[in-house]
Amino acid sequence: MSRNKQHSDFDAIARITRLEAPWLHAPALETVFAVLKAGGFEARVVGGAVRNTLLGRPVSDTDIATTSPPEDTMRLAAAAGLGVYPTGISHGTVTLVAHGTSFEVTSLRHDVETDGRHAVVAFTDDWSADAKRRDFTINALYAASDGTIFDYAEGRKDLAAGRVRFIGDASARIREDYLRILRFFRFSADYGCGVVDAAGLAACTELKSCMIRLSGERVGAEMMKLIVSPRAAEICEVMNLTGILEIVLGKHGHPERLLKLQTIENEMAIAAEAIPRLAALALDTPGEAAEISRKLRLSNEANAILMATTTPHPALNPNAPERDAKALLYRLGPTAFQRALQHAWAASNSPATDPAWHLRYRLAEHWSPPRMPFTGADVLALNVEPGPIVGKVLSAFELWWAEQNFPSDPALQKRKLADLVRTA
Ligand code: ATP
Numbered sequence: 161m162s163r164n165k166q167h168s169d170f171d172a173i174a175r176i177t178r179l180e181a182p183w184l185h186a187p188a189l190e191t192v193f194a195v196l197k198a199g200g201f202e203a204r205v206v207g208g209a210v211r212n213t214l215l216g217r218p219v220s221d222t223d224i225a226t227t228s229p230p231e232d233t234m235r236l237a238a239a240a241g242l243g244v245y246p247t248g249i250s251h252g253t254v255t256l257v258a259h260g261t262s263f264e265v266t267s268l269r270h271d272v273e274t275d276g277r278h279a280v281v282a283f284t285d286d287w288s289a290d291a292k293r294r295d296f297t298i299n300a301l302y303a304a305s306d307g308t309i310f311d312y313a314e315g316r317k318d319l320a321a322g323r324v325r326f327i328g329d330a331s332a333r334i335r336e337d338y339l340r341i342l343r344f345f346r347f348s349a350d351y352g353c354g355v356v357d358a359a360g361l362a363a364c365t366e367l368k369s370c371m372i373r374l375s376g377e378r379v380g381a382e383m384m385k386l387i388v389s390p391r392a393a394e395i396c397e398v399m400n401l402t403g404i405l406e407i408v409l410g411k412h413g414h415p416e417r418l419l420k421l422q423t424i425e426n427e428m429a430i431a432a433e434a435i436p437r438l439a440a441l442a443l444d445t446p447g448e449a450a451e452i453s454r455k456l457r458l459s460n461e462a463n464a465i466l467m468a469t470t471t472p473h474p475a476l477n478p479n480a481p482e483r484d485a486k487a488l489l490y491r492l493g494p495t496a497f498q499r500a501l502q503h504a505w506a507a508s509n510s511p512a513t514d515p516a517w518h519l520r521y522r523l524a525e526h527w528s529p530p531r532m533p534f535t536g537a538d539v540l541a542l543n544v545e546p547g548p549i550v551g552k553v554l555s556a557f558e559l560w561w562a563e564q565n566f567p568s569d570p571a572l573q574k575r576k577l578a579d580l581v582r583t584a
């Protein structure tokens with residue numbers, strides 16, 4: 161956790177008993193609270209929304225816990241005209257849509273039986289039992305509709321101290337769901353301060369081999385969240401030392417390269433991006449992209465970015481002539497050019513403060529390529545039959561034009577196009 165607030169602010173978190181936040185009074189949330197209350201049940205916001213509001217951080221989604229069993233939640237919500245989607249009914253989660261906003265509403269539960277991946281659950285009206293089945297103390301915080309905070313595991317104290325701690329015995333909790341190993345590192349990266357919790361780390365290390373039973377989707381989703389954290393490199397270093405990163409990636413990672421990339425991002429005021437960060441951490445060659453993408457179930461688009469970012473090119477170096485860099489920039493476009501340049505920079509021996517790399521990176525912002533002077537119509541005007549040949553001539557011209565530093569003389573351009581048509 162970056163301690164950008166005064167220490168006293170953080171200590172004050174432990175003493176807050178009532179949450180004040182505009183989202184708590186949004187009509188959509190008030191409607192859900194009211195519908196469940198009218199049916200004789202209670203609802204509270206739980207998890208990330210409470211945790212982040214206490215820290216003064218943005219809230220992305222509002223998860224709700226309720227004493228009503230899923231069937232009652234669905235019945236009451238449908239009768240009140242809300243959207244009802246049984247998105248995770250087997251573990252008691254129903255998605256409700258009110259005023260265009262969706263909420264995951266989960267019935268209070270305790271786990272009856274777990275096998276490390278799935279849980280057989282029983283519903284309950286006992287809030288503290290529901291808190292005990294959650295992963296970390298900082299995630300077992302609830303807020304009632306009037307903002308009253310319920311903290312069953314000293315979550316506020318841990319949040320104030322930057323301590324990410326399992327609720328109860330760490331090993332036992334991990335054995336219930338091995339994904340918690342990755343969640344431990346993800347939450348330590350985002351909310352922890354200083355060294356990670358020793359008991360949690362020991363349990364994660366002891367049980368790491370069981371992670372192979374997890375689905376690639378769940379592992380990939382957690383890893384994509386972890387990697388954009390400001391402490392990603394530091395935490396990945398811990399994961400590397402314990403052999404956990406190797407299980408996630410299927411190979412040894414390079415946290416030092418990720419750290420260098422993060423230093424470059426800070427130096428250049430670049431927003432963190434998951435895929436370029438993953439490329440720095442995990443890829444030695446573009447040939448490895450497909451395997452990592454398969455393992456973490458990344459999209460085709462993410463795989464393409466991984467490949468493009470890691471493909472080496474002589475122009476991805478500030479010592480290369482500027483015209484070569486411009487030709488590559490033209491070919492890749494500014495975003496892909498900057499990602500690939502950052503990647504090469506992170507792998508180089510040059511520091512993040514290197515002025516030559518800075519300038520080369522900013523080239524993509526300061527220079528925009530001229531417009532391609534010809535279209536298909538210009539090729540057809542040279543008596544070329546319509547067909548694939550038109551595209552081929554245009555591409556060959558474009559390549560030549562970029563490599564020649566975009567000559568602007570129309571006569572020269574026309575001569576070259578005519579030459580290419582003749583030899584096509
Ligand atoms: P964010 O949405 O900001 O990433 P969050 O805390 O809301 O953080 P979610 O993954 O949305 O995280 O989960 C909501 C809550 O459900 C968590 O705060 C936690 O209490 C509980 N939870 C989620 N996944 C697990 C898990 N694998 N084991 C135990 N509890 C979990």
Ligand code: MG
Binds near residue numbers: 207208209221
């Ligand atoms: Mg959430």
